[in-house]
Amino acid sequence: MQYHLNYNFVWKYADRLAWGLVLSLELAVISIAIGCVIGLTLAVLSQGARRPVRFVIGMYVEFVRNVPLLLLVYLVFYGIPSIGGFAYDATTSFVITLSIYAGAYLVEVFRAGLEAIPKGLIDAGRAIGLTPVQRVLYVQLPTMFRIVLPSLSNAFISLFKDTSLATVLAVPELMFGANWIYTNTFRIVEVWTVVAPIYLVTGFVLLGGLRLLERRFAIGRR
Amino acid sequence: MSVSEPLVKVRGVTKAFGSNNVLNGVDLDVPRGSVVSIIGASGSGKTTLLRCVNLLESYDSGSIEVDGVEVGYDIADGRRRPRGERDLARIRADIGMVFQMFNLFPHLTATENVMLGLRKVRGMAKAEARATAEQWLVRVGLGDKLASLPIEMSGGQQQRVGIARAVAMNPKVLLLDEITSALDPELVGEVLKVVRELARDGMTMMLVTHEMSFARDVSSRVVFMDGGRVAVEGTPREVFGAPAQSERLRGFLARIELREV
Numbered sequence: 001m002q003y004h005l006n007y008n009f010v011w012k013y014a015d016r017l018a019w020g021l022v023l024s025l026e027l028a029v030i031s032i033a034i035g036c037v038i039g040l041t042l043a044v045l046s047q048g049a050r051r052p053v054r055f056v057i058g059m060y061v062e063f064v065r066n067v068p069l070l071l072l073v074y075l076v077f078y079g080i081p082s083i084g085g086f087a088y089d090a091t092t093s094f095v096i097t098l099s100i101y102a103g104a105y106l107v108e109v110f111r112a113g114l115e116a117i118p119k120g121l122i123d124a125g126r127a128i129g130l131t132p133v134q135r136v137l138y139v140q141l142p143t144m145f146r147i148v149l150p151s152l153s154n155a156f157i158s159l160f161k162d163t164s165l166a167t168v169l170a171v172p173e174l175m176f177g178a179n180w181i182y183t184n185t186f187r188i189v190e191v192w193t194v195v196a197p198i199y200l201v202t203g204f205v206l207l208g209g210l211r212l213l214e215r216r217f218a219i220g221r222r
Numbered sequence: 223m224s225v226s227e228p229l230v231k232v233r234g235v236t237k238a239f240g241s242n243n244v245l246n247g248v249d250l251d252v253p254r255g256s257v258v259s260i261i262g263a264s265g266s267g268k269t270t271l272l273r274c275v276n277l278l279e280s281y282d283s284g285s286i287e288v289d290g291v292e293v294g295y296d297i298a299d300g301r302r303r304p305r306g307e308r309d310l311a312r313i314r315a316d317i318g319m320v321f322q323m324f325n326l327f328p329h330l331t332a333t334e335n336v337m338l339g340l341r342k343v344r345g346m347a348k349a350e351a352r353a354t355a356e357q358w359l360v361r362v363g364l365g366d367k368l369a370s371l372p373i374e375m376s377g378g379q380q381q382r383v384g385i386a387r388a389v390a391m392n393p394k395v396l397l398l399d400e401i402t403s404a405l406d407p408e409l410v411g412e413v414l415k416v417v418r419e420l421a422r423d424g425m426t427m428m429l430v431t432h433e434m435s436f437a438r439d440v441s442s443r444v445v446f447m448d449g450g451r452v453a454v455e456g457t458p459r460e461v462f463g464a465p466a467q468s469e470r471l472r473g474f475l476a477r478i479e480l481r482e483v
Contacts, residue, residue: 118325120321120323120325121325121327121328123278123319123321123325124319124321124325124326124327124387125327126276126278126310126311126314127276127278127314127317127318127319127321127388128314128315128338128339128343128387128388128391129311129312129313129314129315129316129339129343129391130311130338130339130342130343131307131308131311132307132311134311134342134343138327138338138342139327142327142329143327143328143329146328146329
C-alpha cells in the first residue's frame with residue numbers, strides 16, 4: 001500500500017505547534033535563568049570554600065551530569081511528591097528539573113570562567129582599594145560574563161532541545177503538540193517533517209541572535 | 223609625625239614562597255617627595271618587595287610602614303595580626319600601583335577605568351568622578367581617547383591610562399612595577415615622560431625598572447637588590463658612577479649596558 005503525504009492534517013492543528021513552540025521557549029528561558037542563579041551562586045561559593053562545601057557542590061554536579069535527564073524528570077515529578085506528600089503541576093515540576101539540570105552544568109561553566117579571569121585584573125582591583133565584594137561585582141563578574149557567554153549560548157540551545165522531554169509529563173510544549181497531532185491523525189511522517197524543521201530553524205535563529213550578542217560583548221568590547 | 227620621617231619605611235622584611243626565600247631582611251626608606259628606583263637582576267626580589275608595600279603579597283616578618291601605618295599587620299597589645307581584607311582595601315586606596323601588563327579593566331573605557339576607584343572607593347559623585355578622570359587623562363595626553371576601550375589603544379596609551387587610574391586616587395605613594403617592560407621601544411618615551419612630570423610635581427614614587435638611563439635621570443635614590451637584600455644604595459651618581467664597591471652591581475650594570483646597546 002502506498003502512503004500519500006497529506007499535510008492538511010498538520011495545518012489544521014498548527015496552533016498546537018505554535019503554542020507548543022512558545023511554551024518550549026518559555027521553559028528554556030526560565031530554566032536557564034534559574035540555572036544561572038544556581039550555577040553562579042555555587043561557583044562563587046566554591047571559590048575558596050572549605051572542602052565539605054566543595055564536596056557537596058561536586059556531588060550535585062556529578063549526580064546530575066551522570067544521570068539521564070529523563071530519569072531526573074520522572075524523579076522530580078513522581079518521586080519527590082510521593083516522599084514529600086505534596087504535588088505540583090507538570091510544568092512546574094519540569095521547570096524545576098531543567099533548572100537543576102542547567103545549574104549543574106553552569107556551575108562548571110561559571111567556575112571555569114572565574115578561573116580564566118586574568119590575575120592581573122584582580123590585582124588591579126585590589127590595588128585601587130576595592131573590597132572583595134566590590135571586586136566580584138565590578139571586576140570579576142563583568143569579565144567572567146564575557147568569557148562564558150559562548151558557553152551560555154550553547155547551554156541555552158541545548159536546553160531548548162531538552163524541553164522536548166516535557167512531553168512525557170504531558171506538558172503541552174512543541175513535542176507534545178506533535179505527539180497529539182500524530183496520535184489523533186496518524187500522519188506520522190507529515191508531523192515529524194514539520195516539527196523537526198521548527199526545532200532546527202528556531203535553534204538556528206537563537207544561535208544567530210546569541211552570536212550577535214557575543215560579538216557585542218566580546219572581551220574588550222562594550 | 224615629623225615631616226622628615228620617611229613616607230615608606232621598610233625594616234627587616236622577609237618573605238618566602240615555600241622554601242624559596244625571596245626577601246631576606248630588606249631595609250629601605252622612601253622620603254616624602256622622593257623617587258626611589260629599585261634595580262637588580264630578575265629573581266633579586268625587587269618586584270616582590272614592591273608588591274609587599276601594598277600587600278598584594280604578604281610579608282612574613284619585619285615591618286613596612288606607609289605614612290606611619292604598618293600595612294600588613296594590625297598591632298594591638300603587642301600582638302601582630304594579619305590585617306583583614308576591609309582594612310587592606312582602605313590602606314591600598316592610598317597606595318597607587320601601575321603594572322607591567324597595564325591590567326586595565328577590559329570592559330571599561332579609559333574614563334571608566336579611572337572612575338571606578340573614585341566612585342566605589344572614594345565615594346565620589348558620578349559627575350565629579352568623571353571630571354576628575356577626564357582631567358587626569360588629558361594630563362597624560364589622552365584627551366582624545368576618553369571613550370576608548372583598552373583593546374582600542376596602544377600599549378603606551380594603555381599604560382598612561384594605568385598611571386591616570388592610580389594617580390587620580392591621590393595616593394600618598396605610587397608604586398611602578400616595570401611599567402615599560404611590556405612596551406615596544408618607541409612607546410617607552412611617552413610613558414616615562416608622564417612619570418618624569420609626576421616626579422617634578424613631587425609625587426613620592428617607588429619604581430622597579432630596567433631602564434637604567436631613566437633611573438639615573440629621575441631618581442633621588444637608587445637601590446640595587448641582590449639575593450633578597452639591598453646590596454647597594456645611594457644617589458644615582460653614587461650607584462651608577464662608582465659601582466666599584468660591589469662586584470655584583472658591576473656585573474649587573476655591565477650586562478644591562480650591553481643589552482641597551
